[in-house]
Amino acid sequence: MKTLSFIFLLLIAVLQYPIWLGKGGWLQVHALQQEIDKQQTANALLKARNDALAAEVTDLKSGLDAVEGRARAELGMVKKDEIFFQFQAAPAAVATTPAATPNSASH
Numbered sequence: 001m002k003t004l005s006f007i008f009l010l011l012i013a014v015l016q017y018p019i020w021l022g023k024g025g026w027l028q029v030h031a032l033q034q035e036i037d038k039q040q041t042a043n044a045l046l047k048a049r050n051d052a053l054a055a056e057v058t059d060l061k062s063g064l065d066a067v068e069g070r071a072r073a074e075l076g077m078v079k080k081d082e083i084f085f086q087f088q089a090a091p092a093a094v095a096t097t098p099a100a101t102p103n104s105a106s107h
Contacts (some may be wrong), residue, residue, distance in 0.1 A: 059066040071077040078084045
């Protein structure tokens, strides 16, 4: 009877091997699902970028306001008879530290 139980247990183990470790088994399916999730995340980011670029292209094709805005911002262009003022930020104050004097050292 023990031999028959051992044979059945061995047969069950042999039949379980392809399910868990074989080609198309659970471990491989799990690894592939993780890769799919990563790729879907990357695709979503790329789709958002493509949508933003498509909106920008549509905006540039439809009107001159976007072109004018880009020319002003990126190329520093101005209209005829327009005066351009550019303000420079004041330089940052230099922090000074008092020099250590022999009298101020504590012993």
